[in-house]
Amino acid sequence: xxxxxxxxxxxxxxxxxxxxxxxxxxxxxxxxxxxxxxxxxxxxxxxxxxxxxxxxxxxxxxxxxxxxxxxxxxxxxxxxxxxxxxxxxxxxxxxxxxxxxxxxxxxxxxxxxxxxxxxxxxxxxxxxxxxxxxxxxxxxxxxxxxxxxxxxxxxxxxxxxxxxxxxxxxxxxxxxxxxxxxxxxxxxxxxxxxxxxxxxxxxxxxxxxxxxxxxxxxxxxxxxxxxxxxxxxxxxxxxxxxxxxxxxxxxxxxxxxxxxxxxxxxxxxxxxxxxxxxxxxxxxxxxxxxxxxxxxxxxxxxxxxxxxxxxxxxxxxxxxxxxxxxxxxxxxxxxxxxxxxxxxxxxxxxxxxxxxxxxxxxxxxxxxxxxxxxxxxxxxxxxxxxxxxxxxxxxxxxxxxxxxxxxxxxxxxxxxxxxxxxxxxxxxxxx
Amino acid sequence: xxxxxxxxxxxxxxxxxxxxxxxxxxxxxxxxxxxxxxxxxxxxxxxxxxxxxxxxxxxxxxxxxxxxxxxxxxxxxxxxxxxxxxxxxxxxxxxxxxxxxxxxxxxxxxxxxxxxxxxxxxxxxxxxxxxxxxxxxxxxxxxxxxxxxxxxxxxxxxxxxxxxxxxxxxxxxxxxxxxxxxxxxxxxxxxxxxxxxxxxxxxxxxxxxxxxxxxxxxxxxxxxxxxxxxxx
Numbered sequence: 001x002x003x004x005x006x007x008x009x010x011x012x013x014x015x016x017x018x019x020x021x022x023x024x025x026x027x028x029x030x031x032x033x034x035x036x037x038x039x040x041x042x043x044x045x046x047x048x049x050x051x052x053x054x055x056x057x058x059x060x061x062x063x064x065x066x067x068x069x070x071x072x073x074x075x076x077x078x079x080x081x082x083x084x085x086x087x088x089x090x091x092x093x094x095x096x097x098x099x100x101x102x103x104x105x106x107x108x109x110x111x112x113x114x115x116x117x118x119x120x121x122x123x124x125x126x127x128x129x130x131x132x133x134x135x136x137x138x139x140x141x142x143x144x145x146x147x148x149x150x151x152x153x154x155x156x157x158x159x160x161x162x163x164x165x166x167x168x169x170x171x172x173x174x175x176x177x178x179x180x181x182x183x184x185x186x187x188x189x190x191x192x193x194x195x196x197x198x199x200x201x202x203x204x205x206x207x208x209x210x211x212x213x214x215x216x217x218x219x220x221x222x223x224x225x226x227x228x229x230x231x232x233x234x235x236x237x238x239x240x241x242x243x244x245x246x247x248x249x250x251x252x253x254x255x256x257x258x259x260x261x262x263x264x265x266x267x268x269x270x271x272x273x274x275x276x277x278x279x280x281x282x283x284x285x286x287x288x289x290x291x292x293x294x295x296x297x298x299x300x301x302x303x304x305x306x307x308x309x310x311x312x313x314x315x316x317x318x319x320x321x322x323x324x325x326x327x328x329x330x331x332x333x334x335x336x337x338x339x340x341x342x343x344x345x346x347x348x349x350x351x352x353x354x355x356x357x358x359x360x361x362x363x364x365x366x367x368x369x370x371x372x373x374x375x376x377x378x379x380x381x382x383x384x385x386x387x388x389x390x391x392x393x394x395x396x397x398x399x400x401x402x403x404x405x406x407x408x409x410x411x412x413x414x415x416x417x418x419x420x421x422x423x424x425x426x427x428x429x430x431x
Numbered sequence: 432x433x434x435x436x437x438x439x440x441x442x443x444x445x446x447x448x449x450x451x452x453x454x455x456x457x458x459x460x461x462x463x464x465x466x467x468x469x470x471x472x473x474x475x476x477x478x479x480x481x482x483x484x485x486x487x488x489x490x491x492x493x494x495x496x497x498x499x500x501x502x503x504x505x506x507x508x509x510x511x512x513x514x515x516x517x518x519x520x521x522x523x524x525x526x527x528x529x530x531x532x533x534x535x536x537x538x539x540x541x542x543x544x545x546x547x548x549x550x551x552x553x554x555x556x557x558x559x560x561x562x563x564x565x566x567x568x569x570x571x572x573x574x575x576x577x578x579x580x581x582x583x584x585x586x587x588x589x590x591x592x593x594x595x596x597x598x599x600x601x602x603x604x605x606x607x608x609x610x611x612x613x614x615x616x617x618x619x620x621x622x623x624x625x626x627x628x629x630x631x632x633x634x635x636x637x638x639x640x641x642x643x644x645x646x647x648x649x650x651x652x653x654x655x656x657x658x659x660x661x662x663x
Contacts, residue, residue, distance in 0.1 A: 078530060088504040089492045090478075090512035092520070092527055100523045102512070102530040107494040131433055136483025137495040138513035143483075144495045151497030156433045158440040159484040163517035175442045180432055 011119060013266045014321045021322075022060060025269055028293040030057045033066075035295035036302055042074075042081035043302055063269075063303075068277050068289055070305045071101045087298035091141040091246060094414070103141060103247060109298030110145045113249035116264025117149035120253035121183070124214040124240050128154030130182040133175060139163065141246040142218070146185055155183075164190050166411070169197045173208050180211040185242075187219035192226075192412040195233050195360070206235030213237040218244055218251075219414060221328060221346045225353030227258065229360045243328040245308075248292040248301050252326055260313040260325040268292050270326060271303075272310050282312035285342070288328060307332050309344055334416035336365045338373045338397045345416035348375050351390040357382045362410040368420040372399040376423060378410055437624075438498055441484050444569075446589030448486075449624040455499040457621055459490045461593060461609055463506040466535070468595040468604060468643055469565055469582045471507065475534035478512040480524060480542060486593065487537055487567055487586060488513060509534075516542045525555035535563040537584070544575045585652070590628040591619050600641040600649055607646035612636060 016024070036043040037054065048054075050067045057063055071093070074081050087104035094100065126132065132150045134157055135143040150157050160175035162168030164187060173194060176184065198205040215236050222230075222241045230239045240254040243261050250268040252261035263270055271279055272286040280286040288310035292301040313325040329335075330344030337343070345365050353359045358377070366374035373395065381404040391400045403423065433440050437449040471477060481487045489495055491511035492502035504511040512531060514524055516539045524546060536557065538546055543566055550557050558564060558577045567586040585594040585603050592610065594603040605611075611618045615632050619625035631653035638648050 075530065086510070087494075088510050089494050090476075090510060090527075090531065092512075092514065092523055095519075095523045095526070099526045102527050104510075105494060106492075110494060136488070136515070138479070138483035138488040138491065139515055147495075148497045151438065156438045156440070157497070158433065159442065159489075161442045161444060161482065161484055163482060163515055163520070165517050165519070168517075171442065178442075178447075179440060 010321060013264075014119070014323055016265070016322060018322075021265055024266070026057070026060055029060065029063050029269060029291065032291060032293065032295055032300070032302060033057050033063070036300050040081060040300050042077045043300065063291075064271065064273075064277070064279060066303050068273065068303045068305050070307065071098065074304075075099050075101055081299070089144075091138075091144075093246065101247070103299045105141055105144075105249070105298040107148070108296070109294050110141070110148065110249055112267045112293050113142065113145040113251065113264075114148045114152070116251055116253070116267040117145055118152060119264065120216075120242075120251060121149055121153055123253065123255045124183060124216065124238070126150070126153055126155060126183050126214065131156045131158055131179060132183040132185065133158045133160065133179060133181040134185050135187075136163065141249055142244050142251055143185075145249060145251075150183075166193055166197070169194050173198070173203065173205075176212070177208045182211065182213045183216065184209075184212055184214075184236075185216040185218070188217040188222060188241075189220055189412040189414060191215065191217050191230060191234075192360075192362070195230065196409075196412070198233075205233060209234040209236050215239045216242050216253075218242040220334075220416075221330070223346070223350050223353040224258070225356070225359040226349070229353075233360075243326075245288070245290050245306055247299075247304055247306065248290040249294070250290060250292075252328070255317065255319045255321060257317055257319040259317045259319075260327050262317065262321060262323040263326050265323055266293075268301075272312055272326070273305075277303075280311070282314040282324075285309055285311040285329065288326075309335060309342055330416070331414075333414070334365075336367050336369075336373070336417055338369065338395075339371050341395070341397065343373055343395055343397065347395055348373070348391065351394055352377065352387060354390065355383055355387060358387070362412055363416075364410055365417045366401075366403070366420050366423060367417055369399070369401070371397070372401055373397045374401040374403060374420070376403040376405055376410075376418070378405050378408070380404055380406060439496075441486075441489070441588075443484065443588035446626050447624065448588070448591055448622065450498065450622075452498050454622070455490065455496065456501060458486060458591065458593075459499060459502045459506060461606065462486065462490045463503045464606065465584060465593050465595040466503065466507065466565075468597055469535075469584060470563055470598060471509075471535045471565075473508050475507060475509040475563075476512065476531060477503070477507075477509060477535045477537060478514055478524075478528070478531075478533045479537045480514040480516055480521060480546060481537065481539040481567060482516045483513065485516075485539070485567075485586070485588060486591060487539075487584075488515075518542075518545060521545050522549050525550055525553035525557060528555050528557045533557065533561050535565060536561040537565045537567060538581075540566050540568045540575075543577060547575060547577050587628050589626045590617065591622045591625040592617060592628055597641055597643055597649065599643050600637070602637065602641070602649035602651050604641070604644045605648040605650060606644060607648070610648070612648045612650070 087106035288308040583596040
């Protein structure tokens with residue numbers, strides 16, 4: 001793409017050079033570190049104990065020597081880690097990997113996140129006068145930010161009654177059919193549950209979703225096969241994968257090229273680190289670590305590890321945007337360790353979904369085999385030898401075991417790993 | 432596509448609430464008034480165990496909702512904690528309560544039993560130790576013993592009817608200028624999309640007798656609490 005074309009199509013952040021981006025982010029990180037040191041006893045004490053100098057941050061490399069914190073550390077710290085300007089709304093994390101963490105926020109705190117969402121919704125084709133069906137604003141900090149972004153883009157917002165459980169699917173589908181939104185934002189497991197519900201109840205989902213141009217699916221990475229499956233079953237224009245981290249209020253958003261979610265670089269500082277806390281290069285996997293840029297209102301998040309397995313994607317996106325791309329592959333609760341390698345449910349699904357006959361079947365990984373990867377897949381065995389061969393080749397594990405579940409159905413949930421003892425009682429996981 | 436002028440649409444049980452750009456603040460002001468009547472003090476941390484699309488949740492703060500200049504938290508100079516009412520989220524409440532001092536807990540009646548169960552199992556005893564326990568009732572409340580007498584807030588979403596049970600007169604206040612009573616029917620004067628609702632009113636409605644709302648219509652409801660009856 002020529003510079004002139006890029007200037008016409010992209011905003012300033014989408015055109016930043018690497019040097020401009022690094023300079024801008026360093027300034028934000030300096031503000032964050034200065035604020036946290038002055039106002040948040042938790043970080044001041046943590047950094048002093050770690051031997052971090054009290055001088056102004058010199059470089060991004062210096063920042064990467066700061067200790068990484070995680071949810072357990074912050075939960076134990078109670079309100080000490082949130083700072084003096086705590087924000088007026090408390091959001092809860094989902095608690096899928098242990099205890100939930102209470103996060104404080106405010107409208108001011110969400111400004112960077114809203115800016116990223118304005119950009120993302122534009123990529124997805126949302127325009128003034130359109131309507132978006134969004135998740136409940138109190139359910140997730142990013143959902144609240146989405147509402148502000150849609151309003152600032154001149155759109156209207158609709159909400160369905162309920163939550164994200166299966167008992168809310170009928171309510172969700174009724175609202176989609178009645179409102180006819182152009183954009184729907186929801187979670188991947190909920191959307192996949194809707195497809196199953198539609199099949200079970202003989203609902204013509206393509207009629208229900210008529211008029212929907214874009215669906216934003218968050219919370220679980222989508223394989224290309226699963227994205228196409230959703231697009232075709234629902235008859236919508238496009239399905240965009242979104243990842244995010246409400247602790248830092250950042251979203252990672254697919255562009256129409258679908259080569260992996262772009263980082264909204266002006267929202268938060270993202271790292272992928274190894275076990276020592278040092279950055280890994282693009283193409284390699286590590287642990288997702290995030291630092292929020294906003295200070296003065298809301299919880300202060302500095303080098304926070306969500307535990308997600310993630311990796312920067314190498315190369316450039318054909319869309320021409322310079323914003324880097326990062327793939328979140330899964331959380332500890334959606335991963336197993338086999339032969340010393342961390343394997344996520346997404347990794348297995350990627351190999352499964354290459355077979356058109358298997359796309360849309362749910363699967364779970366089974367914990368317990370030190371050198372054996374066990375995947376339980378819905379339905380009867382299809383092309384099993386070819387699938388096993390793909391798994392051996394891609395994942396480099398010593399042994400692969402496929403368990404075909406026949407007519408036992410798995411609920412689409414965030415939990416994608418079960419214990420081996422649960423295999424004997426599959427009816428507990430019937431959808 | 433929403434009707435002309437509507438910018439926000441909330442599907443609620445038995446209805447749909449529509450709001451334009453300048454419609455939400457009067458409801459946040461009204462809900463803050465309800466909380467004050469129920470004894471919630473300025474500066475309070477209010478935890479709301481209700482679905483995110485309930486007015487009790489979405490009126491909580493301007494950071495939750497566009498077109499809301501000042502939500503309940505801003506008006507009470509306090510904080511709102513969003514807890515949601517789905518079973519998986521109710522299960523998280525005791526752990527969250529360990530991370531913050533909650534001054535007022537507002538619970539949707541239909542999940543009060545589940546909350547009591549996880550509260551007792553987790554040993555948090557939030558229901559008994561929280562300074563103010565407010566149960567939001569809509570006519571379909573299960574009978575739950577929670578070890579204390581809660582304060583009730585009538586919350587019928589389709590009518591956008593928010594009426595606190597007054598600690599002085601022990602009647603529900605249908606606030607003057609917000610609702611009009613016509614026999615046993617209550618009409619919302621400020622939200623055109625809200626349905627009118629029939630209440631099973633017990634005894635004689637009173638006006639001008641309670642200092643907390645001298646112009647309000649104060650009513651007692653048949654079977655208030657777990658046996659409250661809303662006719663439609």
